Amino acid sequence: MSKIKGCIFDLDGVIVDTAKYHYLAWKRLANELGFEFTEEQNERLKGVSRMKSLDILLEIGKLNFSDEEKLQLAEKKNNWYIEYISNMNSNEILPGAKEFLQIVRNNGIKTSLGSVSKNSMTILNNLDLAKYFDAIIDGNKVTHAKPNPEVFVLGAREIGVPEQSCVVFEDAVSGIEAAINAGMYSIGIGSKKVLNKANIVIDSLADMKIEMLELL
Numbered sequence: 538m539s540k541i542k543g544c545i546f547d548l549d550g551v552i553v554d555t556a557k558y559h560y561l562a563w564k565r566l567a568n569e570l571g572f573e574f575t576e577e578q579n580e581r582l583k584g585v586s587r588m589k590s591l592d593i594l595l596e597i598g599k600l601n602f603s604d605e606e607k608l609q610l611a612e613k614k615n616n617w618y619i620e621y622i623s624n625m626n627s628n629e630i631l632p633g634a635k636e637f638l639q640i641v642r643n644n645g646i647k648t649s650l651g652s653v654s655k656n657s658m659t660i661l662n663n664l665d666l667a668k669y670f671d672a673i674i675d676g677n678k679v680t681h682a683k684p685n686p687e688v689f690v691l692g693a694r695e696i697g698v699p700e701q702s703c704v705v706f707e708d709a710v711s712g713i714e715a716a717i718n719a720g721m722y723s724i725g726i727g728s729k730k731v732l733n734k735a736n737i738v739i740d741s742l743a744d745m746k747i748e749m750l751e752l753l
């Protein structure tokens with residue numbers, strides 16, 4: 538019997554290839570405001586809420602705006618992002634994601650989404666992915682972005698699994714920190730160098746085997 542009873546998945550960059558669209562939209566905003574924004578700088582925005590992301594972006598660009606103006610800038614970015622994701626198709630489901638979700642469920646392990654994106658439901662519905670999750674926690678249900686553990690703690694509560702029996706799958710540094718703050722195991726999807734606090738790091742869910750949960 539596995540000690541892992543719940544798997545909590547981030548969405549952007551773990552299940553679907555949308556992290557690139559967030560980056561493109563932020564970069565477009567930065568360029569329009571007159572500064573460059575690199576992929577390396579973008580690591581700081583992953584897993585971070587929309588408004589917090591904007592604050593980091595403006596800090597990089599050394600620009601100040603009023604709260605009112607910031608809301609408008611965030612809305613502009615989000616409209617571009619929605620435009621990008623409206624053309625998404627199943628090719629943008631990341632390798633191995635659906636297959637691993639199915640295997641997890643077949644093994645009697647509960648699944649939850651744990652994303653701070655307010656656009657999560659749109660993506661899950663467009664790609665018919667909602668059916669793979671026993672619980673869905675998104676940006677509309679939480680008040681604190683990662684690395685605050687709220688999104689994962691709520692996920693564990695909704696699937697009825699104690700924190701210490703959950704593992705989080707994450708592509709963001711802030712997400713791995715949130716998992717640690719929640720008292721959960723974590724599996725990083727991406728670079729070992731960037732996600733060095735995770736228990737295990739893999740390139741994609743295509744490399745994930747259910748037996749690996751025993752290694753945690």
Ligand code: BG6
Pocket residue numbers: 548549559582583584585586587590615652653654655656657676709
């Ligand atoms: C996270 C992304 O999943 O959602 C962040 O990693 C993004 O890059 C955040 O800023 C909020 O998303 P949204 O769709 O609510 O703007």
Ligand code: MG
Pocket residue numbers: 547548549550551556583584707708709712
């Ligand atoms: Mg992510």
